[in-house]
Amino acid sequence: DLTTDFSNYLLSCRPDRIYTTSEYEWHSDHKYAFILTKNTLTKLSGETGFHPVLRESVIHGEETTWPEHLTYDSENNPVIVKFTNPFPTMKTGLDWDNVTRIILTDNQLKKKTEAIGKFVSQNEPTEDTPGTGEYNYSFCKRDEFYWEISY
DSSP states (O other): OHHHHHHHHHHHHOOSEEEEEOTTOSSHHHHHHHHHHHHHHHHHHHHHOOOOEEEEEOSSOSSTTOSOOOEEOTTSOEEOOOOOOSOSSSOOSOOGGGOEEEEOOHHHHHHHHHHHHTOHHHHSOOSSOOOOHHHHHTTOOSEEEEEEEEO
16 A cells, blocks of 8 residues: 555655645645545654654745746746745644745756756647646746655
C-alpha cells in the first residue's frame, strides 16, 4: 500500500529535509500529500528514531486570486515582487510573520520562469482545458517560503 511504500522509501534514503504542500491547501491532492507525509513521519519517528524536518509550503492559498498575477512595467518587463500571505483571513496556525523565506537570485528566478514555461500540459489551452499559463507565471516571485515541523 502507499503508506508502506512511502515509509520504506523514506527509510531507505533517510532525507534530513522533506518539502511538501500544506494541509491547508484547497486542492485536495496537495492537502492529502501533506497528510500522508505527516502521518508517515509521525509513525516513523516514533518507531525508528528517524527525525527529519518537514518543510511545508503553499501552492493554492485560501483565495483563487492568490498568488497575485504578474504585472508589467512600461517596457513590458514583469515586475517581480515577494509572495503575500496565502491565508489572509483563514485560521491555519501557520504564522506568516514567522515563515522562512529564501530570496531568489536573478539567475534562479530566470530558471524558475523557464521551468514554468516548459509546463506545456498546464500552460497551453487545449480543446478540453483553458490553459493556466498566466496563473502559473504568477508564481514567479522574488522569494520562496516554507514553515518547518521537526520530528
